[in-house]
Amino acid sequence: MKPATLGPDDLLPADRIPPPWPGRSVLLDGSVIHVRDTPATAPDAEPALYVHGLAGSAQNWTDLAGLLAGRLDGQAVDLPGFGHSDPARRYTIGSFADRIVRWIEHSDRGPVHLFGNSLGGAVAVRVAALRPELVRTLTLISPALPFLDFRRSLQGRMLPLLVIPRGERLAAWRLAQLAPELMAQQVLEACIADLTRIGEQRRREALEELRLRHQTEHHAAAYVRTFRGIVSSFLRSYLPGSGSLWRMAAAVRAPTLVIGGRQDRLVDVRVAPQTARVIPDSRLLMLDAGHVAQMELPRTVARAVLGLLDDVAKVRDRG
Template sequence: MVYMQHWGRGDQRALLLHCSLASSDAWRGVAGHLADDLSMSGIDFPGHGRSRDWDRQGDYHAVCRDAAVGALEEPVHLIGHSLGATVALRLAVERPELVRALVLIEPVFFAAAKGLDAYAVFEEAVAPFAEAIEAGRNEDAARMFTDLWGTGAAWQDLPAALRQSFVDRIGLIPATEGALYHDNAGVVADGKIEAITCPVLLIEGDQSPAIINAINGALAERLPDATRVSIKGAGHMVPITHAKEVAQAIGGFLNL
């Protein structure tokens, strides 16, 4: 079962796709600011939130793609953050008839930045995380992951239940490596990004890891109709920490 919730009452429809280790609840702030202008739905990816656990069958990124497709009954504005942004991008490549406009917030499609200096720096920075996962040190891995990609709160200051949920789900992160690092679905292969005809908004926080700026720059160079927005003072979790600014960027992009 894939859990879904809904917000808003606008004439235009949007599907919201969350980041790793989170749930559709992460969109409440953004959705609240857009409620007068958009009718929005958000899903919990398998293994997240109130959806059932992932059965570890198949490729996890493809499983998330299928969950998103299952939530679509008509073409919508597709809005994704982090992992959700990579699923949204994949849908725009594979199922363009379902996407009216695309909003990619901090997309972690690392394969798009391969060969750039920022990728080499990032690869070195995340090596300790990979070592912790390999050694089964899940709490250390979860702490390192949230230190890099979290809201900026220190690990020890997070509620105990939240810390435990990160530890319990940290195995979902390496499950996405085939898609995000190695592009096993060919999403960023030559010609695929260039074929996306819908308008695309790329959002990042100006305090995010440098790899995000590199990814958005690489995507913007290849997309026929791309707009970039940087949110001042924001990091990777910008839809949560700067919900109003993100909603304003989306609203302006969609002419709401």
């Protein structure tokens, strides 16, 4: 592990708020996956794929992907059951990783620069460990790798739903009691350390996303079942066997950037440094931010990604 380096700020586009990405629905293996594209602004840009976290969507990557369009030809997908993608039969880190692998194969863009936030970080680690030929570099932002002290996460209060029969029905009832405006505010407060960093347009988009979720019958079940899958993967990671996410992290060979938020309220703040210690070729950046640093401090995150890309290019040129 070594400290992350920041690329020059003047290599990034001027401050602006990109509009929501144009999205498209693609039929893949019998179900719809929703994809948002950030076309490259340079001819030599390399492919990138962005994977969101629990209850997030592809929109979480709008600002970062826009800033990196001079280097990366970006795509972000809605995981099954979230955003505009169809629901799934299974909501486990393994099943999500399989879906990401299938998308990379289907789009024929691999190997890609793979990005993951929270749940998406755990998914990306699994993809990089099991299918290294598909991953050029790995960027993990507040990755949801295993920790057992759920007092360090606001989501710990969700644990009782996992032992209640048909807990997703109770979750659906609870969600129905909250107005989308109030829920959007609560989500932002849980994920963002400094809400003044989030502009009005992004707030409107978050509200629009939550209104969409209120209209889907599968949203509560997807959330609860995915959270159950995360907790199950955490527990398995401390038992013998090949399914441990920590063992998979140790097997990652792609050059990796790990970014953590010192004010993360959803993932134990000790996880990002531990992830960087476990992954062999890693760089660590800790920010004064919450759970979604790519939304809260997109320019700083983009500069760290430029540092990773430049580091990899130097190694390649020497070789």
